Amino acid sequence: GENVEQHPSTLSVQEGDSAVIKCTYSDSASNYFPWYKQELGKRPQLIIDIRSNVGEKKDQRIAVTLNKTAKHFSLHITETQPEDSAVYFCAASITDSWGKLQFGAGTQVVVTP
Amino acid sequence: DGGITQSPKYLFRKEGQNVTLSCEQNLNHDAMYWYRQDPGQGLRLIYYSQIVNDFQKGDIAEGYSVSREKKESFPLTVTSAQKNPTAFYLCASSSGLPRGYGYTFGSGTRLTIV
Numbered sequence: 183g184e185n186v187e188q189h190p191s192t193l194s195v196q197e198g199d200s201a202v203i204k205c206t207y208s209d210s211a212s213n214y215f216p217w218y219k220q221e222l223g224k225r226p227q228l229i230i231d232i233r234s235n236v237g238e239k240k241d242q243r244i245a246v247t248l249n250k251t252a253k254h255f256s257l258h259i260t261e262t263q264p265e266d267s268a269v270y271f272c273a274a275s276i277t278d279s280w281g282k283l284q285f286g287a288g289t290q291v292v293v294t295p
Numbered sequence: 296d297g298g299i300t301q302s303p304k305y306l307f308r309k310e311g312q313n314v315t316l317s318c319e320q321n322l323n324h325d326a327m328y329w330y331r332q333d334p335g336q337g338l339r340l341i342y343y344s345q346i347v348n349d350f351q352k353g354d355i356a357e358g359y360s361v362s363r364e365k366k367e368s369f370p371l372t373v374t375s376a377q378k379n380p381t382a383f384y385l386c387a388s389s390s391g392l393p394r395g396y397g398y399t400f401g402s403g404t405r406l407t408i409v
Contacts, residue, residue: 183354191335216398225385225400226338271337281326281389282353283398287337 184209186274188286195293201259203289205272208253212274215248215255216283220269229270230257262293298322301386301401307409316371316404318386324399325390327369331355332383332403341384344369373406381408 185208195201207215216231232239232246232255239246243262248255259266269290273283299320308314318327326345330338340353344363358377363369369388373380386401 188337218398225402227400228398282328282340282343283338284340285330285338287335 184212184274184276184284186272186284186286188272188289190289191287192290193292195262195291197262197264197293197295199262201257201262201266201291201293203257203270203272203291204254205256205274205286206252206254207274207284209274209276210250210253211276214275215246216273217244217246217257218271218273218285220271220288222268226271259291262291264293264295267291267293299386299388299399299401301384301404303404304402306404306406308406310408311375313375314373314380314406316373316384316386316406318369318371318401319367320369320388320399320401321367322388322390322399323366324388325366326388327363328387328389328398329353329359329361329369329371330385330387332385338385341371380406382406 188205213234217229218226219229220226230241230244230246232248243260245258269288271288272286275283302317328343329341332338339355341359342361344350350361350363360372384404387398389398
C-alpha cells in the first residue's frame with residue numbers, strides 16, 4: 183500500500199520567513215495530494231491540494247509543488263505569521279480507488295514573533 | 296458544525312468495556328472514514344465506507360468494528376480487543392467521484408481508557 187513520509191517533524195521559523203515541508207510517497211499510482219492544517223484541539227482543515235496533472239499550485243502565501251518522477255511534493259509558506267503555527271499534514275491518494283487518504287506523520291510549525 | 300458531527304467530544308471508559316463513537320454527516324457524502332490520531336504518528340485509517348451496508352478495513356482495523364446502515368451515519372465501536380485504545384478519533388466524509396477530494400473532518404472524540 184501507499185506510504186507517505188513527511189519531514190521535518192518540527193519546524194521553527196521567525197515571523198516573516200518562509201517554511202518548507204517535504205513529503206515523499208511510494209505508490210506511483212497516487213494522483214491526489216492534499217495538505218491539511220490542524221490547530222491545537224481542532225479538526226484538520228484542507229488548505230491546498232494538487233493533482234498529478236500539474237506541477238505547482240499557489241494560493242496567496244501558500245504553494246505546493248509536485249515532482250512525480252521523484253515522488254515527492256512540498257508545501258511552501260511565505261511571509262509566515264504567528265497564526266500559521268499549527269501541525270501540517272500531507273496526504274496522498276488514488277482517486278479511482280476508494281479515495282482513502284494516506285497521511286504523513288505531521289510537521290509541528292512554530293512561528294515566533 | 297461543518298456538516299459532520301462527532302459525539303461525544305470526550306469519552307472515558309474502563310478497560311474491558313466496548314464503547315461506540317458517533318459520526319453523523321448532513322453533507323450527502325457517499326464516503327465516510329475513521330482515522331485514529333496518536334502523537335507523532337499522524338492519522339491512521341481504521342475503516343472506510345463508500346456506500347450503505349458496505350465498508351472496508353483500513354490499516355489498523357483490529358479491535359474495531361463499524362456499521363453503515365444509513366448514508367448519514369458511520370459509528371465506530373472500540374472493542375475490548377483493542378490493546379491501546381486511548382487516542383483521538385477523527386471521522387471524515389467526502390463526496391463522490393473522483394473519490395477522496397474534499398475530505399471534511401469532524402471535530403473528533405478523545406477516548407481515554409482508565
